[in-house]
Amino acid sequence: MEYISSILNLFSENEKMIYFVILAIFVGIEVIGGVPSILHTPLMSGANAIHGVVIVGAIYVMLNSDPENYVSLALGFLAVLLGTLNVVGGFVVTDRMLEMFKKK
Amino acid sequence: MQSLLSIIYLIGSVSFIMGMKMMGNAKTARKGNLVGAAGMTLAIVGTIVLHEDKVSPVIYGLILLAILIGTIIGWMTAKKVQMTKMPELVSIFNGMGGACAALISLIEFNHVKNTTHIMNVVEHLIPNQPIAPGAFFCILAGLVIGSVSFSGSIIAFLKLNGTLDKPIRLPKYNIVNTIFLIGVVAFSAYLFKVETPVLIYVLFAMALLYGVMFVLPIGGADMPVVISLLNSFTGVAAAFGGFLYGNYVMLTGGILVGSAGTLLTIVMCEAMNRPLFNVIFGAFGGGAASATSTSEKGTIKDISVADTATLMNYSKRVVIVPGYGLAVAQAQHVIHELEMILEERGVEVKYAIHPVAGRMPGHMNVLLAEANVDYGKLVEMDDINPEFPNTDVVLVVGANDVVNPAAKTDPSSPIYGMPILDVENAKHIIINKRSMNAGYAGIDNLLFYNPKNSMLFGDAKKVLTELVAELKTM
Structure with a gap:
């Protein structure tokens, strides 16, 4: 339990960063989409x-x-x-x- | 000052995104690259100039010296390299970035273990904790991924320049590699508990070794995919550095390359019809030898330069299929000359560009563009394939696997399923090759035995020069 709560803590403390990362991943995919070979x-x-x-x-x-x-x-x-x-x-x-x- | 630096990092991040977006379009591509470079320069200068704490001038001196040396070497190498060698160079530069990320992690690990210094840096990441597990994780991940990218890129480089031309496979290499990778991860986890600074160097060595083991068994033909994959690895390593310092420009740059690079890798795999899983774990050219023996294939006809010249001179439509062999022979300029002389005679000439012609997707376009070949004459596979039945002569120069019908007919062939150029639909096929050796993928080509095909043996540059001279006399 202690382990799980520490992971949850890590998430809430870094929430903005995690959002940022996920959005940046989508930007990366979007930027490459449809590029001619x-x-x-x-x-x-x-x-x-x-x-x-x-x-x-x-x-x-x-x-x-x-x-x-x-x-x-x-x-x-x-x-x-x-x-x-x-x-x-x-x-x-x-x-x-x-x-x-x-x-x- | 700190807020000014934040704004600079924001501008840098936006310029990376804009730059990459612009690079996706031929018209704006060059400008896009410059936009990215400008953002990078701004971020680097800002980091140095707007640093808040007092720093010894020795350190400033060392930073500037390192940048100076790196700029001179990097600039000269990039300017001097031949375009055929470009994939190797991209691989090396990628390795440098990976090594940079790994070194940062090594230094920061020692900081964490030996001093309390790092705590100032990562305070905002995970507050109120003596040793931040998040920071520690970033350091280890950056070290492992960066090192794998570094040693893997070096092996990819050696394979591309021909030093390591045969895939080297340990028995059961897939299982060995997977177990070793698990070992690396387990050892990293172990480092969380045990705080012996020396052990980080053991992890460093293990990660380097894994990079070597990862790339070594993969065949040369798959190197572009591997480089693209390692490219995205380095991006991820850079992103972990961004996490560590809460530095948004590193995060944006790193993640952008990480995700875009991964997608690019998958797109390349699709163009070759080779699932990524097969590239990493599959054997290329091993086992599955074609059952057909030489006697069943028929005979090979050869053709003289003079006959080729005559045939082409009286054609209406000629399609040239250039391959890496053309570039190796440095025959791009001669082939352009051939194209011009034929056009003067009223022959319509086009180039058929397979998606993986050359050593990387789009590599052939770059090589031909360097020889001033008109961009509009380079026709992509899907557009040129329907035109082959109306083509009088197809001239294949230094290409092999991209015209190999085994990709369509022989399920046991390693390239089975890869889309190819349908040159066998043309009225005549002329294949220029130095000898009867198999192509890059190491497999035989039944096209050579096609009754419509004639072989024009000889070095591409020499033969094409003779062909141009012959045409001029006509």
Whole structure:
């Protein structure tokens, strides 16, 4: 019983967040609906760039790191670097793909 | 300051949604990508500039250095890569995002275990609790999903660039993998109870290993689906980071990609007529060999370049079926030249684009667009199939599985049920291939033995160049 009530608590404390998640899932489905198959590759690549938003978390970790904690700083540095690769590489390669459609 | 940052995150979130919506339409796609990029830049700059607490300049320096290095490497790689190599690149960038999510979790785990620092961060998530189980769950989920996405993407990359060209399967790999996955989940649950910081690295290693085991048995032909799936995994990992920090821009971006990516994966599977379950658990090309032996298939005719030129020159309608082999041979420009010279002679030329031509849906369109082929000449499968009976010559270049009639006739074939281009309805078929090797899916093609078919052997670029030269003399 205690276990169930703790789950229920978790729900009520995060109610807004859970609503947000569910609505966002539907937005994601809606946004992709009816896309012609020729655009699947650029779209996948564009979505790939967008999940690079995880870099915001990496920056956040760095900003809150103790300057003396070298392990944390080293891992954080790597995380920001990899996140940037994901964001910049993702958007640039998507742009290159879409540039070709635009020419016509 | 904090409210300004919230507004920036809101703008970022809306730009992601708008950007993805615009990317669903060929006219607005490029602008959509830029809208997303602008929102991302705003979110990143806002996070750094509008941070409230005092931060040591060393940390600012490190962040900017990491961004600088990442931008230079990412930009150069993305600009330099050949369009044929693009699926590999998307896979690598996806892996980087997964690794980023995993590293965040590693750091935050140590924060939770070693200091009280994280408590400030997650206070608003689950108040009045010494160690927030919700935050802990987000950290572990982000770690596991991010790591799986990272190592899986690396394996997908190696498979696409040919380093790992054969699927490697442990005996009973499905059962082994499933048990291992349960093990990973159970171990995560165990970490809830036992608070030994070192064990998180064990979980990290297990998740990485699972990513490898997950992708290794899957055949190369299914890699686009796998990349798309891992893409949505990374989205989910990013969303868990958003949960952890109560950060809405991470949540929107992550969930959007998670759900859109999953749907895109399913749509791709449908285009190949391969249920997602079969991609992950099924064997491709294993067992079920076709019963027909070579002697029953008939004979193969070949045709010279000169005869091909003559045949095409006196045709009314020609359809070109391009496949990945065309791109590998770098023959996109030559084929465009061929198309133009035929058009000059009054021959109507179209390209038949199968949904999975190339290595990803839409990949072939990108490759041909790069060679300046008119967008309007690229005809999708459902529109071109009724036109084949009125077509004089079909030229298949570097494609195989997408024209294999076994998909319709042979229930034992691994591609059975996949919609194909009905090239056998045309009056003549000419197939350009380097040799008689089987296609990417590793299966024989009965079309080669069709009486209407002639084989034009040779490297696509070389043969097409000769063909263009031949046509010019006519």
